[in-house]
Amino acid sequence: MENTIISSRGTDIPKTKMKHIRPLRGRFSHRRVDELLHSIYDEDEYAEMKAKGVDKRMMFGTNPHYQALTIGEELIDEDGKVLVPKMPPSLPIAALILPRLNETTSMEGAKDPSNQMNFTPSSNSLHGKLLHKYDEIVLGYSSPTCSAHCRYCYRLDLFNKDTGKISTRPEELRDYIINYNRTLEENGGIDPETGERRYPIRELLLSGGDIMVLPNRTLYRFAVAAGQAGVSILRFGTKEIAFRPERFDKALADSFRIIHDEFPHMHLYIVSHFSHPDEFLERDEDNNYIPNHNGPGYKWMDVSKAAVENMLSLSFVTMENQTPMILRVNDDEPSLRILHEECRRMGIRPKYMFQGRDIEGHKAFSVPVEEAWHIHNEAMKGLSDTARSRFSMSTSWGKMEVISVIDKITDDTIDFDILPMALQIAVKELFGDGLVIFKSHRSPYSASSQGDLIIAKRNPEALWISGYEDRIIYDSRRPEHEKYGGLVSSLIESFGTDYFEKAKENKRTYAA
Numbered sequence: 001m002e003n004t005i006i007s008s009r010g011t012d013i014p015k016t017k018m019k020h021i022r023p024l025r026g027r028f029s030h031r032r033v034d035e036l037l038h039s040i041y042d043e044d045e046y047a048e049m050k051a052k053g054v055d056k057r058m059m060f061g062t063n064p065h066y067q068a069l070t071i072g073e074e075l076i077d078e079d080g081k082v083l084v085p086k087m088p089p090s091l092p093i094a095a096l097i098l099p100r101l102n103e104t105t106s107m108e109g110a111k112d113p114s115n116q117m118n119f120t121p122s123s124n125s126l127h128g129k130l131l132h133k134y135d136e137i138v139l140g141y142s143s144p145t146c147s148a149h150c151r152y153c154y155r156l157d158l159f160n161k162d163t164g165k166i167s168t169r170p171e172e173l174r175d176y177i178i179n180y181n182r183t184l185e186e187n188g189g190i191d192p193e194t195g196e197r198r199y200p201i202r203e204l205l206l207s208g209g210d211i212m213v214l215p216n217r218t219l220y221r222f223a224v225a226a227g228q229a230g231v232s233i234l235r236f237g238t239k240e241i242a243f244r245p246e247r248f249d250k251a252l253a254d255s256f257r258i259i260h261d262e263f264p265h266m267h268l269y270i271v272s273h274f275s276h277p278d279e280f281l282e283r284d285e286d287n288n289y290i291p292n293h294n295g296p297g298y299k300w301m302d303v304s305k306a307a308v309e310n311m312l313s314l315s316f317v318t319m320e321n322q323t324p325m326i327l328r329v330n331d332d333e334p335s336l337r338i339l340h341e342e343c344r345r346m347g348i349r350p351k352y353m354f355q356g357r358d359i360e361g362h363k364a365f366s367v368p369v370e371e372a373w374h375i376h377n378e379a380m381k382g383l384s385d386t387a388r389s390r391f392s393m394s395t396s397w398g399k400m401e402v403i404s405v406i407d408k409i410t411d412d413t414i415d416f417d418i419l420p421m422a423l424q425i426a427v428k429e430l431f432g433d434g435l436v437i438f439k440s441h442r443s444p445y446s447a448s449s450q451g452d453l454i455i456a457k458r459n460p461e462a463l464w465i466s467g468y469e470d471r472i473i474y475d476s477r478r479p480e481h482e483k484y485g486g487l488v489s490s491l492i493e494s495f496g497t498d499y500f501e502k503a504k505e506n507k508r509t510y511a512a
């Protein structure tokens with residue numbers, strides 16, 4: 001039972017009934033997990049997964065709602081209300097939570113993706129509890145778990161306690177923000193240690209794990225901390241609206257109203273993590289989405305629709321969506337188009353589509369960067385501008401947007417014969433494979449590299465930004481005299497050092 005918590009204005013924080021939506025989490029040795037997975041996989045495949053330690057990499061997690069979508073069963077709550085109608089099993093949803101045999105085939109990747117631990121306070125009791133990467137926003141690890149587990153999870157190190165990430169208390173976040181902003185103000189917006197211009201913290205992002213697995217009274221405590229810290233935006237990063245939309249009920253909306261009454265100048269953002277339309281649309285017995293009979297779009301499941309409406313009925317709440325692109329989950333253009341279009345139609349702004357992060361085992365989940373860009377780019381065609389997202393990578397350099405991929409240069413593209421031989425070699429070396437262009441959309445700390453471009457030779461196999469490190473020909477993040485360093489090295493490599501020595505010699509001779 002939740003203890004009652006009273007707001008500072010004397011109102012009880014309403015409770016959301018969570019009993020009927022209780023999750024099931026555990027390794028393969030957990031009796032109920034074992035029974036469930038036995039019923040899904042054939043004997044040999046499951047035995048092999050056990051032998052390869054797939055559950056050691058990540059514990060299995062599901063809950064009744066997502067489970068019903070996975071196996072195609074009706075879900076009814078204790079009052080007889082249909083939460084999930086009977087529909088065919090959803091393969092994308094199954095692929096999101098069911099363990100994959102090849103997860104441990106290659107454990108290449110980072111334990112702490114994007115070097116997040118570089119952006120946590122290093123020397124005090126807050127180490128590992130928060131991420132302060134971009135000046136204006138602090139992310140707090142406010143919950144150590146989620147109600148189901150995405151196999152591609154980029155917070156696995158928090159769950160597995162591998163890198164020092166740990167949950168924080170609301171008051172710790174409040175005090176960090178107050179102290180940081182006060183110090184900055186006292187120094188006229190300048191970092192006293194580096195002498196650089198810095199920006200004050202304006203936003204708090206509650207993440208985890210998933211903040212929405214916590215009771216409303218705990219959400220209220222975090223919101224009070226945010227309000228007392230004086231932030232103007234409080235964000236909730238959550239996949240619960242896909243995993244358990246029942247959680248976004250009237251009690252949660254009423255809790256948000258109480259928060260708003262106390263802190264009317266703080267806007268609430270719900271950053272949803274819808275990955276595929278099967279998470280919210282109703283499907284007929286042939287697995288087709290059901291078109292609305294009285295207008296555009298498709299029929300949402302009642303409970304998902306109610307969840308979004310409960311939140312967006314509040315004038316001080318905005319919803320945005322972001323998701324990674326994952327093999328076998330949402331790596332197809334039609335699903336992405338419907339995902340974007342339906343989110344927009346319901347009032348959720350599509351914000352980012354991410355390249356899958358380079359977690360350990362990511363080869364089982366990641367679509368190559370250039371292919372993913374192409375799928376996303378095709379999916380955006382014909383969509384209203386209001387329904388489009390940016391295709392980006394969350395790297396330790398910040399959010400790198402993949403702007404474009406340029407095709408290979410061939411003899412059909414350029415008439416090479418009209419070019420002198422040296423120029424032919426140079427053009428083929430630099431542009432022959434085609435190019436990828438990245439833009440630093442958000443840059444850490446004082447945003448010094450924001451807006452910078454990086455141009456690299458293509459690598460169709462690359463799954464992450466690291467796959468381009470030795471192919472960069474222009475990098476505007478680097479000091480002026482090094483920006484074209486990659487281009488010069490490429491040319492030296494293709495012509496040979498002798499050629500350049502001779503060219504230098506000739507230059508000296510002509511000059512003399």
Ligand code: SF4
Pocket residue numbers: 145146148149150152153154155156208209210238239273
């Ligand atoms: S919702 Fe986010 S934190 Fe939770 S399992 Fe999925 S990716 Fe990980």
